[in-house]
Amino acid sequence: xxQHADTAYNPIxxxxxxxxxxxxxxxxxxxxxxQTLYNLVDVVTLGQFVGKEAYSAVGxxxxxxxxxxxxxxxxxxxxxxxxxxxxxxxxxxxxxxDAIHTAAAFCLAISLFLTVVGLLTSRISxxxxxxxxxxxxYALTYIxxxxxxxxxxxxxxxGSSILRALGNSKRPLYILxxxxxxxxxxxxxxxxxxxxxxxxxxLATVLSQALSATLVVIILVRxxxxxRLYFSKIRFHGYILRPMMRIGIPAGLQSSMFGIANLxxxxxxxxxxxxxxxxxxxxxxxDALHWMILNAFGISASTFVGQNLGAxxxxxxxxxxxxxLLLALGGVVLLAVPALLFxxxxxxxxxxxRNVIYIAADMMIHALPxxxxxxxxxxxxxxxxxxxxxxxxxxxxxxxxxxxxxxxxTVAVPFTGDYNTIVECYPVTWVITGSVYFIYYRSRRWLRHxxxxx
Numbered sequence: 001x002x003q004h005a006d007t008a009y010n011p012i013x014x015x016x017x018x019x020x021x022x023x024x025x026x027x028x029x030x031x032x033x034x035q036t037l038y039n040l041v042d043v044v045t046l047g048q049f050v051g052k053e054a055y056s057a058v059g060x061x062x063x064x065x066x067x068x069x070x071x072x073x074x075x076x077x078x079x080x081x082x083x084x085x086x087x088x089x090x091x092x093x094x095x096x097x098d099a100i101h102t103a104a105a106f107c108l109a110i111s112l113f114l115t116v117v118g119l120l121t122s123r124i125s126x127x128x129x130x131x132x133x134x135x136x137x138y139a140l141t142y143i144x145x146x147x148x149x150x151x152x153x154x155x156x157x158x159g160s161s162i163l164r165a166l167g168n169s170k171r172p173l174y175i176l177x178x179x180x181x182x183x184x185x186x187x188x189x190x191x192x193x194x195x196x197x198x199x200x201x202x203l204a205t206v207l208s209q210a211l212s213a214t215l216v217v218i219i220l221v222r223x224x225x226x227x228r229l230y231f232s233k234i235r236f237h238g239y240i241l242r243p244m245m246r247i248g249i250p251a252g253l254q255s256s257m258f259g260i261a262n263l264x265x266x267x268x269x270x271x272x273x274x275x276x277x278x279x280x281x282x283x284x285x286x287d288a289l290h291w292m293i294l295n296a297f298g299i300s301a302s303t304f305v306g307q308n309l310g311a312x313x314x315x316x317x318x319x320x321x322x323x324x325l326l327l328a329l330g331g332v333v334l335l336a337v338p339a340l341l342f343x344x345x346x347x348x349x350x351x352x353x354r355n356v357i358y359i360a361a362d363m364m365i366h367a368l369p370x371x372x373x374x375x376x377x378x379x380x381x382x383x384x385x386x387x388x389x390x391x392x393x394x395x396x397x398x399x400x401x402x403x404x405x406x407x408x409x410t411v412a413v414p415f416t417g418d419y420n421t422i423v424e425c426y427p428v429t430w431v432i433t434g435s436v437y438f439i440y441y442r443s444r445r446w447l448r449h450x451x452x453x454x
Contacts, residue, residue, distance in 0.1 A: 012089070012307045017316065017323050021300050025327065027173035028164065029296035062143045063284075064266040065125055068259025069118065070153060073110050075255035077103060077158050078302070079248025082385055083240060084165040085303050089310025096227065098237040100162055100220075102244060105234050107158040111151040118147035129263060130270040132277065142198040149206030152213040159216030162227075165303060175215045183208035243388070250394035251385060257394070257402040268409050268422050276419050279359035282350040283423070286364060290335050290371045297328035297375075298382035305386030309450050321383045321441075328375045336368045363423045370427030376434035377401075384446040392440060400433030 012020060080103035087095035122143045131139055160172035183204055190200025220229035269280045304320035339346055347360035381393040408425040415421075440446065 012304055017304075017319050018327075021297075021304065021320065021323050021327060024164075024303065025296040025300040025324075027170045028299055029293050029331075030173055030176075062126070062139045062146070063281075064129070064259070064262050065143065066146060068256060068263060069114050070150070070157070071255035071259050072252045073107075073114070073154055074157055074161075075252035076110070076245075076248035077106065077161060078251045078385060079244035079246070079390070080106065080158075080240070081161045081165040082247050082302065082306050082388060083244055084162060085306030085386065086310040086388070088165065089307030093225070095240070097233075099240050099244070100227065100229060101233045101235060102237045102240040103158055103162060104229060105236050106241075106244075107154050108151075108234070111154045114150050114154070115147055118150065119144060122147065129267050132270060132274055134274060135277070138198040142202045145199060145202035145206060149209060152206065152209035155213035156209060156216050159213070159220055162220065163216070164299060165306070171219055172216065175212050175219075178215070179208045179212040182211060247385065247388055247390045250390040254381075254390070254394040254397045257398045261402040261405045264406060264409055265422060265425065268413055269419070272419050275353070275356050276359060278351055278353065278356045279347075279363060280419075280422075282347050282356065282360035283363040283367070285350065286339055286346060286360075287367065287426075289339075290332055290368065290374075291378075293331040293335060294328050294371075294374055294378040297324045297331070298378035300324050301379045301382035302386035305383045309387055317387075321379065324379045324382075325375060328379055329372060332371045332375060336371055340364060340368055359419065362420060366420050366423045367426050370430055373427070373430040373434035376437045377430065380437040380441045383441065387446050388449045389446040392446065393437075396433060396436050396440060400436055401429045404429045404432055 012024070080099055084096055084099045084103070087099060123140055126136060126139050126143070156172075156175070160175070163171055186204035186207055187201055190196045190204055194200060196203070217229070220227075221231075223229070266280075269277055301321055301324040304324070305317050308314075308316040308320065343361040343364045344357060347357040347364075350360070351357060377397070381397070384390065384393050405425045405428075408428055409422065412424075413421045
């Protein structure tokens with residue numbers, strides 16, 4: 001074992017926490033925005049140049065299904081990134097290398113599985129979601145093309161997660177800057193010049209993700225030391241795979257619970273017709289900006305907790321969580337206030353339809369002010385995962401988010417018959433789940449794998 005942590009400077013385990021968390025989180029936030037631009041550019045291009053049917057197809061049922069599948073993979077792979085962070089913080093070079101190659105093997109295996117299952121179930125899944133008939137042909141075209149290139153999405157996600165677990169959040173950002181720019185150019189060319197509507201934006205997304213996957217692999221292959229990726233070493237290591245699954249499966253199921261609940265939300269929205277589907281798509285894209293900044297600080301909390309636990313730095317574990325909470329709260333306020341004040345101009349970015357703009361702006365009022373409670377969910381669940389505890393967060397999320405959301409949609413929405421009641425399922429579940437996470441964090445049971453740190 002090479003105890004590099006004792007001889008080399010590691011800013012995560014030794015640097016100024018506020019400075020290092022900001023330096024680490026900001027590239028993730030910007031990178032997540034750029035990654036989301038893949039879908040956002042698709043939606044805006046179709047909304048402005050094709051029509052609300054094509055625009056709703058890409059931003060509605062298809063994105064909900066894709067997020068469910070990709071989210072499950074990212075959740076499971078978080079088990080590998082937690083182990084990488086812990087072993088890197090402890091100076092275990094062999095363990096770090098084995099975890100990286102196990103993560104790569106898992107990525108290849110799950111990519112093949114999702115491609116086959118996705119293509120076989122694409123039509124029936126869209127029908128199950130009650131996708132309106134005028135949207136279905138566009139949605140089916142988009143999702144089938146996307147499934148054919150899902151490998152590139154997953155390779156980028158696992159590659160960037162590996163780099164972030166090692167404390168490098170800038171390189172994934174640089175990759176996404178290049179790929180987002182290429183996606184915009186290809187999108188406009190395929191849709192505006194070649195008139196390829198949803199097929200064009202799907203191909204543009206796949207090609208751009210292929211570029212991002214290629215670049216992240218090149219970085220990992222050229223990296224020196226125990227973090228280098230060797231194609232010949234890609235295999236499953238049992239002693240890594242077992243704890244990876246122990247941490248990752250609950251996290252994957254947690255993400256899936258979110259996805260399943262969102263499928264029910266989308267199903268309910270689809271029942272209100274194309275205008276409400278289009279408006280909800282616009283709201284979801286604004287909503288995504290707030291989630292992105294919280295996701296960045298959640299990843300930050302997980303990485304800082306994981307590495308500092310590995311290095312035995314008890315005080316930095318708790319300080320990193322507190323600082324992540326405060327910074328995330330500040331970021332949400334800075335985003336939510338302008339979005340609410342300028343909700344009509346913001347909604348008009350996505351569509352020119354006046355009724356759709358009005359509905360989308362109305363939806364924002366009912367949800368955005370409550371994002372302060374979601375701060376607790378993202379940051380505290382990230383901290384727990386960094387400590388190797390993913391079972392409790394899964395149970396808290398399943399009950400607080402998914403079960404309560406299902407009850408709300410099946411009872412409250414039919415009672416009121418109002419589309420805003422659908423949107424209100426978000427703040428209701430955020431308040432409940434955020435409160436439970438706070439109580440669990442204060443109990444310190446999330447540190448049960450590190451009893452000496454309590």
